[in-house]
Amino acid sequence: MAMLLPDPFDALASLQQALDAFRASDWLEAGPSGAGAYPPLNVFRKGDDYVIIAEVPGLKKSDLDIQVKDRTIRIAGTKSIDYAENAGLHRRERLAGRFDRAVSIPIEIDADKVKAEYRDGILALYLPRAEHDKPRSIKIA
Amino acid sequence: MAKSQELAVQQKKELAPKEEKTVPARYFVPSTDIYETETALTVIMEVPGVEKKDVSVQLEGDVLRVEGRIDFSKYEGMEPVYAEYNVGHYARAFTLSSKIDRDSISAELDDGVLTLTLKKSKEALPRRIAIR
Numbered sequence: 001m002a003m004l005l006p007d008p009f010d011a012l013a014s015l016q017q018a019l020d021a022f023r024a025s026d027w028l029e030a031g032p033s034g035a036g037a038y039p040p041l042n043v044f045r046k047g048d049d050y051v052i053i054a055e056v057p058g059l060k061k062s063d064l065d066i067q068v069k070d071r072t073i074r075i076a077g078t079k080s081i082d083y084a085e086n087a088g089l090h091r092r093e094r095l096a097g098r099f100d101r102a103v104s105i106p107i108e109i110d111a112d113k114v115k116a117e118y119r120d121g122i123l124a125l126y127l128p129r130a131e132h133d134k135p136r137s138i139k140i141a
Numbered sequence: 142m143a144k145s146q147e148l149a150v151q152q153k154k155e156l157a158p159k160e161e162k163t164v165p166a167r168y169f170v171p172s173t174d175i176y177e178t179e180t181a182l183t184v185i186m187e188v189p190g191v192e193k194k195d196v197s198v199q200l201e202g203d204v205l206r207v208e209g210r211i212d213f214s215k216y217e218g219m220e221p222v223y224a225e226y227n228v229g230h231y232a233r234a235f236t237l238s239s240k241i242d243r244d245s246i247s248a249e250l251d252d253g254v255l256t257l258t259l260k261k262s263k264e265a266l267p268r269r270i271a272i273r
Contacts, residue, residue: 120253
């Protein structure tokens with residue numbers, strides 16, 4: 001395909017295709033506890049490190065409880081939805097409730113350096129790979 | 142009641158628009174609650190990842206059109222290894238009744254939730270008739 005200009009929309013289409021391609025990946029294992037499936041997670045590799053991203057719209061920072069132990073990450077919380085008093089509901093598609101999900105990732109991470117960010121309903125967990133787990137190049141003597 | 146309930150995963154619904162976009166990217170339909178009180182109609186949409194500057198709310202005739210665009214440049218240099226959901230812009234449109242006061246629609250975006258408040262027009266408000 002002839003490309004005259006770098007097309008930002010095409011970049012989105014490629015990202016969407018790439019995400020679809022990893023739908024069947026078994027990279028992430030279910031953790032030993034917290035069997036819930038919410039929130040849905042996407043995992044990306046960024047250089048040596050990994051980033052877990054989840055969409056949790058409507059949650060406050062304080063509603064989220066994130067724990068890391070060895071290779072297991074647990075994301076728990078409660079989402080509540082309040083309606084105004086005396087309101088007549090026309091449509092109700094948003095869901096509320098509690099969630100508790102634990103996943104094990106197949107790499108060793110540096111649990112002390114895990115960072116969490118929450119903005120605009122998106123939770124991002126930055127997982128630095130443990131120094132001793134990083135691949136080393138072996139020089140052939 | 143809702144507190145004790147396990148939160149289920151909602152698959153994101155892809156938008157099936159009347160007219161196609163010229164670009165190949167996929168859009169999604171935001172989960173929406175709509176409720177009505179005596180004075181206003183409130184529309185609440187979940188648009189995670191959308192920033193304030195990337196929301197557009199338009200009223201053309203009776204049709205309220207909401208679009209939220211995500212900034213996917215944040216995904217640059219990131220290589221997916223595992224995916225459970227897809228990302229994309231959001232779009233949804235509703236046909237309003239004529240009872241809405243068109244000039245006083247307000248919008249608020251908080252933690253990925255867009256709240257639109259559509260005030261009812263004066264003629265549509267319930268009036269109390271005093272009995273003499």
